[in-house]
Amino acid sequence: MKKIENLKNADIEADFAKWLLLNRGIKEVTIKKYLGAIRTVENILNNNEHLTTKIFEISDPELIKSFKNNKEVQEIDKRGNRMYTVPLNHYIKFLYYLKEINEESLDDQLNREVEDILMNNELRKTTLKMSKISTPTEMFVTKTNYYKRNPIKAANALILANFNCEISSEHKTFISRKTGENFVEAHHLIPMNQQKNYLEVNIDVEENIIALCPNCHRMIHGGKEFEVSTLLNDLWQMRNEGLINKGINISLDKLKKMYFIAE
DNA sequence: TGTCAGCCTTTTCATAGATA
DNA sequence: TATCTATGAAAAGGCTGACA
Secondary structure (H helix, E strand, C coil), X not given: CHHHHHHHHHHHHHHHHHHHHHCCCCCHHHHHHXXXXXXXXXXXXXXXXXXXXXXXHCCCHHHHHHHCCCHHHHHXXXXXXXXXXXXXXXXXXXXXXXXXHHHXXXXXXXXXXXXXXXXXXXXXXXXXXHCCCCCCEEEEECCEEEEECCHHHHHHHXXXXXXXXXXXXXXXXXXXXXXXXXXXXXXXXXXXXXXXXXXXXXXXXXXXXXXXXXXXXXXHHHCCHXXXXXXXXXXXXXXXXXXXXXXXXXXXXXXXXXXXCCC
């Protein structure tokens, strides 16, 4: 069992190294030094009992951020010209990247369920009634808990948008074989992984679900910062009032942070 | 703020020789 | 013969500063 756990940590470390090499274009020599620096930080935190696990066992980027506040880490970081916080920052970005990939795959799963609902004429007629019964449901995926999306809510959102991309109704895609409508995808403006920060309200509601053409949907998940930022500006203007009516308060800045836009 | 080359120091490992 | 110790080479770690 111990060996399996070690293998998992080694896998994450190897994936992180591969991500640095392929996604960030960092040289192997530097990657080696970064991994060594992370190990040094890990030892410091272990020695002063701020940490009892390995850094690569941690999947919460906020916890990694807190390590940068440790006095000893700050001291060696200053001496080492930020060579300890730089790799930690990279690891934080890597963890967010992993979360984003999970968010995308959950979106894909949701959209397949939405299509199944919309292709059933009887079910389609009753979606608006059914959607009233809903509470956020946590589901377990790998080591992290995620909130299951309600496909009926998402189907409603697409119907309310008249199957148009909400960025521009001119974004025509193709007619879906299953639904017979212009193909658009459901996207949660406030990502569902943020439900944990909205304990009083359910963010899986029509007001938070946007119909997007596949191009805009991919762009919002993986576009350049300025492109995502532009999309978010428009969508936030469009939906903020509806969200407030549902008791969901979100500033544009906070929304951008959820998409890792540094502004 | 991040990257990276380069230099210095420390650690690890292999090998040979000394000793019990 | 087995074990310990000294030594040197290689690898890894730590740090600096230039540059983008």
